[in-house]
Amino acid sequence: MASSSSRLKDTIFSTQIVDCHTHIIPWNDLPQPVTGYTLFNRSGCLRGIWAIAGALSRQEFRQFKQFPDWPSLSAALEQVKAVAYYRILLSGLKSLYMLDFEELDEISLEALGKKMADAYKSPHWYSTVLKEKAGFDITCQDSRGEFDRSLFTPVTRMDGYALFGKRGWGDAIIAKHGGDRTSSLEGLVGCLGQDFHEALKDGAAAVKSNLCWGRTLSFDLVGTAAAADALAVCNSDENDEKSAKVLGDYMMNEIAKLCAAHDIPLQIHTGPAGGTDHMVEFGNPLNLNPLILRNPETKFILFHAGGPFVRESAALATQFPNVFLDLCGVLGRDSLRRILDDWLEFVPHTKIMWGTDVNMVEEAYAISRSFREVLFELLEARVKSGYISYSVAEDVAKAILAGNAKRVLRLES
Numbered sequence: 459m460a461s462s463s464s465r466l467k468d469t470i471f472s473t474q475i476v477d478c479h480t481h482i483i484p485w486n487d488l489p490q491p492v493t494g495y496t497l498f499n500r501s502g503c504l505r506g507i508w509a510i511a512g513a514l515s516r517q518e519f520r521q522f523k524q525f526p527d528w529p530s531l532s533a534a535l536e537q538v539k540a541v542a543y544y545r546i547l548l549s550g551l552k553s554l555y556m557l558d559f560e561e562l563d564e565i566s567l568e569a570l571g572k573k574m575a576d577a578y579k580s581p582h583w584y585s586t587v588l589k590e591k592a593g594f595d596i597t598c599q600d601s602r603g604e605f606d607r608s609l610f611t612p613v614t615r616m617d618g619y620a621l622f623g624k625r626g627w628g629d630a631i632i633a634k635h636g637g638d639r640t641s642s643l644e645g646l647v648g649c650l651g652q653d654f655h656e657a658l659k660d661g662a663a664a665v666k667s668n669l670c671w672g673r674t675l676s677f678d679l680v681g682t683a684a685a686a687d688a689l690a691v692c693n694s695d696e697n698d699e700k701s702a703k704v705l706g707d708y709m710m711n712e713i714a715k716l717c718a719a720h721d722i723p724l725q726i727h728t729g730p731a732g733g734t735d736h737m738v739e740f741g742n743p744l745n746l747n748p749l750i751l752r753n754p755e756t757k758f759i760l761f762h763a764g765g766p767f768v769r770e771s772a773a774l775a776t777q778f779p780n781v782f783l784d785l786c787g788v789l790g791r792d793s794l795r796r797i798l799d800d801w802l803e804f805v806p807h808t809k810i811m812w813g814t815d816v817n818m819v820e821e822a823y824a825i826s827r828s829f830r831e832v833l834f835e836l837l838e839a840r841v842k843s844g845y846i847s848y849s850v851a852e853d854v855a856k857a858i859l860a861g862n863a864k865r866v867l868r869l870e871s
């Protein structure tokens with residue numbers, strides 16, 4: 459028994475992972491020296507928790523206010539010290555930088571800063587952390603910007619088209635393609651197709667959508683004439699919410715069709731948006747039901763386990779063969795374990811993926827280490843209860859850590 463258990467642990471800790479979703483800040487974009495302050499200030503996960511804890515006001519959150527010294531940072535850390543994400547991060551930092559402290563204080567932060575500043579002098583530090591220490595095979599970066607393509611696989615966004623009728627959202631598209639083309643529906647759809655092909659040529663592995671940050675995930679069936687009328691209204695009145703939604707519904711359907719035609723999955727942010735001022739209900743994955751039903755050939759990947767709508771996202775994954783689940787951004791330990799434990803009972807394990815959703819490589823390391831532990835604990839418990847054998851547990855682990863993502867996103871090592 460013990461040897462099978464340690465073999466399972468070995469498998470889980472040695473499998474090369476696919477991280478389906480992240481936002482790592484390019485090494486070049488971090489001002490040297492990189493220290494502990496850089497890490498904590500640049501962590502979107504921590505900043506989000508600080509915003510909801512009140513350690514950053516709405517204004518400070520939007521303006522990226524930095525904590526410049528220990529008194530200000532420690533006051534902010536005080537509010538998040540029991541949150542799972544902070545515990546996971548601390549544990550990862552101690553392991554990665556071989557530091558020994560119980561809780562972070564001014565002295566340990568300085569020691570961390572020295573080690574980080576040294577490590578970051580090397581342009582290979584990202585490769586060392588992601589490839590060697592965290593054991594990542596492929597990292598899908600939610601961007602097509604300037605970054606090391608030997609470490610990161612790009613993912614593209616087309617949300618500008620689905621939000622085209624909303625003030626400001628179409629600006630980049632109009633600037634690129636010209637107002638003449640984007641003023642007619644046919645022209646706008648043509649621009650979308652062109653951008654889509656450019657993204658594919660650039661190696662994009664998926665289309666990521668963040669639409670529920672600005673609108674509901676409910677997309678009605680809209681005919682061409684109604685969409686053209688809505689575009690005309692939006693062109694003359696940027697504040698017409700109703701027409702913006704009609705146009706957005708139509709364009710999202712076009713995006714889903716393009717994804718199917720090119721066999722590229724549509725990764726959809728579900729659950730609450732980041733920040734402090736959004737409608738949680740917008741991100742309820744059940745809103746996607748009609749869009750999924752209309753696009754049976756499109757692979758929909760529901761991100762963040764659906765947020766509070768865990769069961770709802772699982773309900774879609776058990777209803778539709780073209781719906782998959784991604785645990786990216788679920789930054790807990792026991793809560794994550796409960797979600798996965800629950801899903802494994804009725805969602806085929808071949809439909810579940812994982813990702814980090816972080817900004818710094820230290821965070822990616824910490825999250826992946828914690829996820830491997832959680833996965834081992836729950837699968838070992840399932841084996842010990844007689845529910846599955848060790849060999850099935852190993853297959854499930856390998857599929858969730860890498861195999862499913864490689865198959866669904868058509869990724870190669």
Ligand SMILES: [Zn+2]
Nearest residue numbers: 479481600815
């Ligand atoms: Zn994200």
